[in-house]
Amino acid sequence: MQDDVATLRRFNLAWSQRTGVLEHSFLGLGRPLAASRLLLEVGSSPDGASVLDLRTRLGLDSGYLSRLLRRLEREGLVLTEPDPADQRRRVASLTEDGRRELREIDRRSDALASSLLMPLTESQRARLAEALRTAELLVRAATLEIGEHPHDDPRVLAAVGRYVDEVADRFSDLDGGFNSPGALVDPGGRYLLALSDGVVVGVGGIRPTPMPDGSVAAEVKRMWVDPSWRGSGLGRRLLEALEQLAASDGHPAVVLDTNRVLGEALSLYTRTGYVEVPRYNDNPHADAWFRKALSPAAG
Amino acid sequence: MQDDVATLRRFNLAWSQRTGVLEHSFLGLGRPLAASRLLLEVGSSPDGASVLDLRTRLGLDSGYLSRLLRRLEREGLVLTEPDPADQRRRVASLTEDGRRELREIDRRSDALASSLLMPLTESQRARLAEALRTAELLVRAATLEIGEHPHDDPRVLAAVGRYVDEVADRFSDLDGGFNSPGALVDPGGRYLLALSDGVVVGVGGIRPTPMPDGSVAAEVKRMWVDPSWRGSGLGRRLLEALEQLAASDGHPAVVLDTNRVLGEALSLYTRTGYVEVPRYNDNPHADAWFRKALSPAAG
DNA sequence: CCATTTATCTGACTAAGGTCAGAGATATGC
DNA sequence: GCATATCTCTGACCTTAGTCAGATAAATGG
Numbered sequence: 001m002q003d004d005v006a007t008l009r010r011f012n013l014a015w016s017q018r019t020g021v022l023e024h025s026f027l028g029l030g031r032p033l034a035a036s037r038l039l040l041e042v043g044s045s046p047d048g049a050s051v052l053d054l055r056t057r058l059g060l061d062s063g064y065l066s067r068l069l070r071r072l073e074r075e076g077l078v079l080t081e082p083d084p085a086d087q088r089r090r091v092a093s094l095t096e097d098g099r100r101e102l103r104e105i106d107r108r109s110d111a112l113a114s115s116l117l118m119p120l121t122e123s124q125r126a127r128l129a130e131a132l133r134t135a136e137l138l139v140r141a142a143t144l145e146i147g148e149h150p151h152d153d154p155r156v157l158a159a160v161g162r163y164v165d166e167v168a169d170r171f172s173d174l175d176g177g178f179n180s181p182g183a184l185v186d187p188g189g190r191y192l193l194a195l196s197d198g199v200v201v202g203v204g205g206i207r208p209t210p211m212p213d214g215s216v217a218a219e220v221k222r223m224w225v226d227p228s229w230r231g232s233g234l235g236r237r238l239l240e241a242l243e244q245l246a247a248s249d250g251h252p253a254v255v256l257d258t259n260r261v262l263g264e265a266l267s268l269y270t271r272t273g274y275v276e277v278p279r280y281n282d283n284p285h286a287d288a289w290f291r292k293a294l295s296p297a298a299g
Numbered sequence: 300m301q302d303d304v305a306t307l308r309r310f311n312l313a314w315s316q317r318t319g320v321l322e323h324s325f326l327g328l329g330r331p332l333a334a335s336r337l338l339l340e341v342g343s344s345p346d347g348a349s350v351l352d353l354r355t356r357l358g359l360d361s362g363y364l365s366r367l368l369r370r371l372e373r374e375g376l377v378l379t380e381p382d383p384a385d386q387r388r389r390v391a392s393l394t395e396d397g398r399r400e401l402r403e404i405d406r407r408s409d410a411l412a413s414s415l416l417m418p419l420t421e422s423q424r425a426r427l428a429e430a431l432r433t434a435e436l437l438v439r440a441a442t443l444e445i446g447e448h449p450h451d452d453p454r455v456l457a458a459v460g461r462y463v464d465e466v467a468d469r470f471s472d473l474d475g476g477f478n479s480p481g482a483l484v485d486p487g488g489r490y491l492l493a494l495s496d497g498v499v500v501g502v503g504g505i506r507p508t509p510m511p512d513g514s515v516a517a518e519v520k521r522m523w524v525d526p527s528w529r530g531s532g533l534g535r536r537l538l539e540a541l542e543q544l545a546a547s548d549g550h551p552a553v554v555l556d557t558n559r560v561l562g563e564a565l566s567l568y569t570r571t572g573y574v575e576v577p578r579y580n581d582n583p584h585a586d587a588w589f590r591k592a593l594s595p596a597a598g
Numbered sequence: 599c600c601a602t603t604t605a606t607c608t609g610a611c612t613a614a615g616g617t618c619a620g621a622g623a624t625a626t627g628c
Numbered sequence: 629g630c631a632t633a634t635c636t637c638t639g640a641c642c643t644t645a646g647t648c649a650g651a652t653a654a655a656t657g658g
Contacts, residue, residue: 004428005412011431012318018442019311032644066607088605088654113304119441128437129303132310134430142418143317331614365637387624387635
């Protein structure tokens with residue numbers, strides 16, 4: 001661990017010395033860094049962003065943000081108009097000049113990144129890119145936020161939708177039951193989202209389910225991990241968080257069904273203490289059923 | 300290449316968002332960032348640093364630097380005294396309090412790096428550290444400076460010394476000829492250093508050498524790459540730079556001797572166009588001799 | 599309809615970061 | 629020994645970054 005800390009710090013020093021330039025190149029366009037960042041943020045959503053939105057995303061004081069916006073307006077790069085739905089709010093969007101400016105910033109950042117890669121051979125570049133991909137995934141994994149969200153949160157619905165799309169791809173005979181949006185999430189269930197920089201990269205839910213013996217257990221449903229996040233241990237963390245949720249609801253056990261085609265999932269369950277049990281439901285796409293008892297103290 | 304540029308930029312964004320905090324934690328000690336950086340820089344050399352030195356290393360305006368130093372002096376963290384060798388100059392060094400403060404900054408940086416690694420499993424941490432090591436090596440390789448330095452530059456002598464130590468380890472019967480410092484570098488030779496952040500990570504030289512056929516060729520001598528830099532392509536780049544140097548001196552060819560024990564070196568030579576030739580000197584530790592003709596236009 | 603809350607903006611203020619023009623002292627070249 | 633260059637410092641000045649206290653206008657709850 002101490003070695004890893006030293007490695008991280010050494011890397012960070014070397015990296016920031018070389019890419020600090022990259023950040024400051026925004027200043028090369030004769031604009032303070034904060035203004036450039038704001039321009040980027042306004043441009044990140046195609047239909048503009050509300051001032052409130054920008055404030056939370058950039059973490060700026062409202063007075064400061066207001067002045068920065070005035071500056072970009074004076075430069076003719078953004079346009080702010082009242083929000084028709086709520087006249088107190090204002091939405092900022094890029095002008096044509098603003099979009100051009102954004103492309104220029106993008107071009108410069110690309111050029112700088114290119115100049116850093118240029119001295120390397122093809123195979124070195126590939127090794128570097130691979131290392132950076134790995135490092136990014138793991139650093140994101142380390143700063144992931146797993147939290148509960150209401151069943152009707154649009155992000156929950158969207159994530160479950162992606163889960164269903166994937167399942168539908170694997171079991172092509174499956175379509176009927178999933179076509180109505182209401183069937184995707186259970187209003188009686190509780191859902192967790194894994195967010196990385198505000199982007200949903202994983203979802204999972206539990207819902208109370210009657211067992212053949214008359215008891216009620218928490219059933220894990222709709223567990224999905226973004227393809228680019230597989231192998232990062234996120235599935236395991238989601239599962240553990242769901243188990244905690246179930247325990248805090250007083251459930252004696254967690255159950256789930258799966259299909260043996262999904263090898264990774266199967267091995268996750270057995271590795272984390274699940275034991276195979278007889279069929280407890282009539283899901284036609286399942287061919288394996290698991291159960292894990294929860295310690296009553298937990299939660 | 301375009302993909303690699305995008306990967307680099309994505310990584311940089313994710314990384315700087317998470318470690319910007321790390322930088323700003325210096326502010327946590329109630330001191331502006333510039334003052335903390337100055338403190339670090341003063342502390343980096345045990346005997347203190349001249350104001351001139353600090354100015355070039357940090358790239359600061361002399362007036363600004365002066366004020367920052369006064370501030371640290373007021374806080375009792377550094378002490379500046381006139382340089383006995385040149386009374387115009389002043390050298391800044393840490394006080395006992397300054398060293399304590401530096402340790403505190405170090406401790407905090409460690410704690411922050413730890414907190415980033417904490418959520419990861421042991422194996423994830425190891426993977427991340429490995430990726431960061433690779434990325435650091437390659438990024439350093441991309442920003443390496445290879446340049447000529449006088450044969451009596453102390454850094455050249457030190458680097459050649461390390462080369463000799465290593466050779467002496469491999470050929471234990473070798474000691475006599477190398478013991479006098481003067482024998483290590485040839486005043487008639489030209490030497491290249493590879494510098495990463497000012498640290499020597501490789502060396503190589505050429506010197507005119509008479510060939511059996513009466514012509515004179517440039518002989519590559521004292522080529523050495525820091526162990527942590529092997530596999531980064533540095534050897535090849537040094538060799539190419541030496542060839543350019545030889546060509547600019549008007550030499551028709553580059554020659555070198557080596558020993559078959561040094562497999563990596565051997566394969567570098569054959570890969571880059573060297574062909575084996577008969578013995579051209581009486582080096583008792585060599586058992587292979589190579590030659591590469593230079594195109595007269597080059598240089 | 600009125601009190602309260604919400605969203606944005608303006609004005610006043612502060613610290614940080616940095617530049618520029620000399621002043622003053624010391625070293626160096628001739 | 630004198631002109632010139634070098635090194636550090638102070639004073640004046642500027643922009644950037646950010647905070648805080650209201651003012652204003654629109655929405656919301658009752």
